[in-house]
Amino acid sequence: MNLTDQERTAKQRQVVDTHIRQENAHEWESVYDTMLRDERAYYDVVPLSTRYHAFQEVQGFYELFESALPDFHVTITGSCDSPGLSLREVTITGTHQGEYCGVEPKNHRVSFEMAAVYVFLDDEPFKIAAQRIYFDNETVLRQMRGEKGALTGIGLAKETHPES
Template sequence: MTTLSDQERVALQRACIVEHMRGENAHDWPAVYETFIRDERASYDVVPLSTHFAGFKGVVDFYTAFDAAVPDFKLVNTAEYDVPGCSIREVTVTGTHRAEFCGVPPTGQKVKFELAAFYLFGSGAESGKLLTERVYFDLETVLRQMRGEADAPTGVGLAQRVA
């Protein structure tokens, strides 16, 4: 068995995330799902909701729910940080609220919020596959935008800084 160097692991992680985010932006769910380890070890955590979507089925359930709520969402990667076993991406998410989300009925309002995604990877032969995606964002910002509040915040402008 060949042991990967730290540099090789990070390269695999980066390639996985590029494909993962490409699939998310294209709403190509088979491609997104292919970036995950496809068993009970996989998960998706939404920290602001205190919600853990367990197993590969949980990953699919998360994407199904979020894609329904914001079916035109797009991600803009604004920063990248990588160490062996974990990659972090800061992204700006934009889209339109089209289905219930956290008790807010669909409003057709535009949303724009910043999010930090932690990607945790397998090891050995699975170094280029996601075990967990864990996201952090300001839920109140999202909900206020979805409700159409005139003074709802839109973040600190990370996407404009990399444009």
């Protein structure tokens, strides 16, 4: 497959956009169709120092996340793509309806910003091999607990996408 860097990054951008659009639709088979479905796949949740190894564990992470925030929505606020890597700044919103990091659900709304790195392999350039996510978990936990004055980030979704 002889693709230019521009062609490769354009296709990666399409894959990541489809991936996020299907996450927002909660269409899990379509989400998984954008990913490698083997032992090379992994998902790093950096603030929790946790790696989910292989496709089955990645699926398990998505199940845990959706049980905590079943109505979650991802708004893209920034992006950058290069051959093999795609980066997205996003705002995640949702309602805490399932246990997360030991916090029992109280139906509090959450909103937090996150950076996501999508990794593509040279031999599978159009499937997401791995994801690494970075966010302030303490901000999430404070919102879930309903703490007065809990921060919600700097409002990137409102700045970037006023219609959100």
